[in-house]
Amino acid sequence: MIQRVTGDGRLVPLGQRDRGPEPRQDRSTRANRGRRWMKLRAQILARDPVCKSCNRAASQQVDHIKPLAQGGDDSYANLQGLCIPCHQAKTANEAKPTERVERTSLGGTVVRHNPWETR
Numbered sequence: 001m002i003q004r005v006t007g008d009g010r011l012v013p014l015g016q017r018d019r020g021p022e023p024r025q026d027r028s029t030r031a032n033r034g035r036r037w038m039k040l041r042a043q044i045l046a047r048d049p050v051c052k053s054c055n056r057a058a059s060q061q062v063d064h065i066k067p068l069a070q071g072g073d074d075s076y077a078n079l080q081g082l083c084i085p086c087h088q089a090k091t092a093n094e095a096k097p098t099e100r101v102e103r104t105s106l107g108g109t110v111v112r113h114n115p116w117e118t119r
């Protein structure tokens with residue numbers, strides 16, 4: 001089969017329309033990421049047996065120091081072991097990258113600036 005190289009380095013059979021890069025969110029990719037993540041997670045928890053935030057509780061979850069949504073990656077340098085309360089507190093602040101909306105007891109909403117964004 002004759003193939004041609006597209007501008008971003010992929011091979012497309014000659015005469016076939018280039019449908020663009022494979023979607024990154026397809027199911028097989030997600031399954032692969034799951035297996036890879038489980039292994040990585042075990043390695044980080046072995047490296048950081050004690051929570052990196054409070055330095056007291058045992059690490060039970062692996063946190064992205066810089067969230068994936070903000071351009072972080074799965075490298076060892078960007079991962080740390082946290083206890084569950086510390087991880088929950090951190091991810092709660094990362095739920096929205098730019099702003100955080102909270103419901104008040106009166107039913108209105110307040111927008112809080114995300115403290116992680118300015119770090």
Ligand SMILES: [Zn+2]
Nearest residue numbers: 051054083086
């Ligand atoms: Zn902790």
